[in-house]
Amino acid sequence: MSQLPKICARLACAAALLVGTSLASANGLPASINKVIKKYKVPTKALSILVTPVEGGTPLVSHNSKTPRNPASTAKLVTTWAALDLLGPAHKWTTELHAVGDVEAGTLNGDLVIKGGGDPFLVLEEIWKMLGELRRAGIRHITGDLVVDDSRYAMEPQDTGAFDGERHRLYNVIPTALTINFNSTRFVFNGSDGRALYTIPTLDNLKLVNNIKRTKGRCKSNALSLRMQVEPDNVVRFSGKLPLKCKDYELSRNVMDSVDYALGTFMGIWAQWGGTIAGGVRRGSTPEGSKPLVRYKSRPLGELVRPVNKWSNNIMARLLLYAIGATRYAPPVTRKNAAKVLLAHLKKRGINVEQLFIENGSGLSRASRVSAQQLVQLLSVAWQRPTMPEFISSLSIVGVDGTTRRRFKRRGEQGRVHVKTGLLRDVVSIAGYVRANNNRMYTIAMLLNSNRARGGAGRALQDRLIEWVYKR
CATH class of the missing domain: 3.50.80.20 (D-Ala-D-Ala carboxypeptidase C, peptidase S13)
Known part of the structure; x- marks a missing residue:
């Protein structure tokens, strides 16, 4: 009897096992993603995921990819790329x-x-x-x-x-x-130079009232109980307790007009x-x-987009949106006009802008809406544009720098993933580029808008998605 049917049967079985370990038949999502969904009871209708080869083609995964959702700080990808493309990296x-x-x-x-x-x-x-x-x-x-x-x-x-x-x-x-200086006042307590409280920068028109009780004991978080009260006429009053061993303890805040x-x-x-x-x-x-x-x-824009995306600087992202508006409108440039210029430029580059809304450029918003498809589309267009090197180098490198510097340490994914993450209450997102183990580049986007994003679910979904794409 021919062995061909048996061989074919074994191959079919092996293929079925392979598919079973990578994709779940019910919703087309990777098994590792479905495991997180089940563990944290994440509603799949609140989740969008899209993974495609960077050059285009059939998606590896597409789940609710056209649904507009709150992007949190992944909105900065839209702002920074449009700024680079419109103004140029030398601006x-x-x-x-x-x-x-x-x-x-x-x-x-x-x-x-x-x-x-x-x-x-x-x-x-x-x-x-x-x-x-x-x-x-x-x-x-x-x-x-x-x-x-x-x-x-x-x-x-x-x-x-x-x-x-x-x-x-x-x-x-x-x-x-x-x-x-981002309107930032850095308060330094228990200075090594003997000063109990001072500010960086020195602000002679700011009055500090220090009513902090300096205590004994170790410098632990549960031993700190600082309270700050900002009063009229540029007066800042501190009270509470702070161990003497907490040397050069710092607190940065916005306290002045x-x-x-x-x-x-x-x-x-x-x-x-x-x-x-x-x-x-x-x-x-x-x-x-x-x-x-x-x-x-x-400093040139090509340098300044790095702190915006790597460290998610909201203030800089807001100002980039106005700079985009200034390419078409004379001063004073309004936020609404700036948003119009942004959308017009995306549309000019062939990016679908239907239902896309960027409120202030930073993603610190409850009104902004972007779909996973639109993010991936932008990433794919950015890959083909002359400013691609500056754009990708602005993203956090997993396991190396920025907001994802502590992830995937000493693993294959380290250094091969460039992403922007986003986090708000009930919102977790990630989008960027993954160079897989097969050396192909993929674009990814994941948006979760649900109260289930809390408690580790969002972070787990981000990590399992990167892990799955990398293992291609």
Whole structure:
């Protein structure tokens, strides 16, 4: 009797076993994903997954891929790629310093205007270098005020605590066209230099009231009970308990209006250059026809998209959306007009924008909507565009850096996966590129909108998806 039927039967059985270990027949999802779904009781109708070869073709997995969902911070992929594609990786922003008055023997007899150009990374180091240029321009003393011109963008009045009640958290900062150092005040307790409490940067217009009781014992989380109260007139009051062994304990918060923060930062850094300013601060406009004393250029966009995607910087992402809007609209650029420009550009590149909505560029939103299909489509288009290297290098490398630096350590997936993750209450997402074990590149997107995203389910789904794609 021929052995062919038996051989065929064995091969069919083996094939069936192989399929059984990779895909579940009920919903087309990998078995490892279904195991997580079952363990955490994740409703499959709340989950979207799409995996395709980066060059296109038949999806490996497609589950609710056209359903619009809240993308959380994977929305930053849309914002950063559109910014790179529209502006180019060499794009820089300009912050200007204008003298309103005569300059005599190193003294500006009048005001100094600082005109914001929307630089998303105007951190302390950049302010220091910019004021060095002002000093070299011959200015040392300023008799008038510091005038803040942030009129390039029409920032809508918003309550910084509206999203989750945490109005002093840095991720909730609403930036302006002149956002200095993310409006961040770093409080340092029990300094190694003996100071009980100080700030970085030094802010002479911020008053600190320290009522913290310093206790004995080890520095453990359950021994900390710090409370912060922000009061009118730039007063911050601390109370609670802090062990003396908690040396250089730090807490970064947004506690000042952006205009007051600009003055405090300016005074401290300007003094390092031997400069003085006699006046206060106010919001105003740059005189028409004024020529700047200093035109300070930012770092290039190709460099700045990295902290946006690797570390999920919400403030920078918001400012990138306005920069996108500024390619078509004259100042003051509104958020709604910026969103229009963003969608128009996606559509121009062949990306489906039906029901796609990016509220503020960062993903810190309950209204934003993107489908897994749209994310994968964007990733595939980005792969073919000239800015592909800058875009992919901005993503977190699994097991290496960014938000996924601690995952898949000392495993095959380490260093072969570039992704952006997203996390909000009841929202978990991930999207990016996976170079599989067969050396093929795949695009992935997973969005879960459910209260079941809590308690480890979202993270488990992300990891099992990466793991499954890598093992191709």
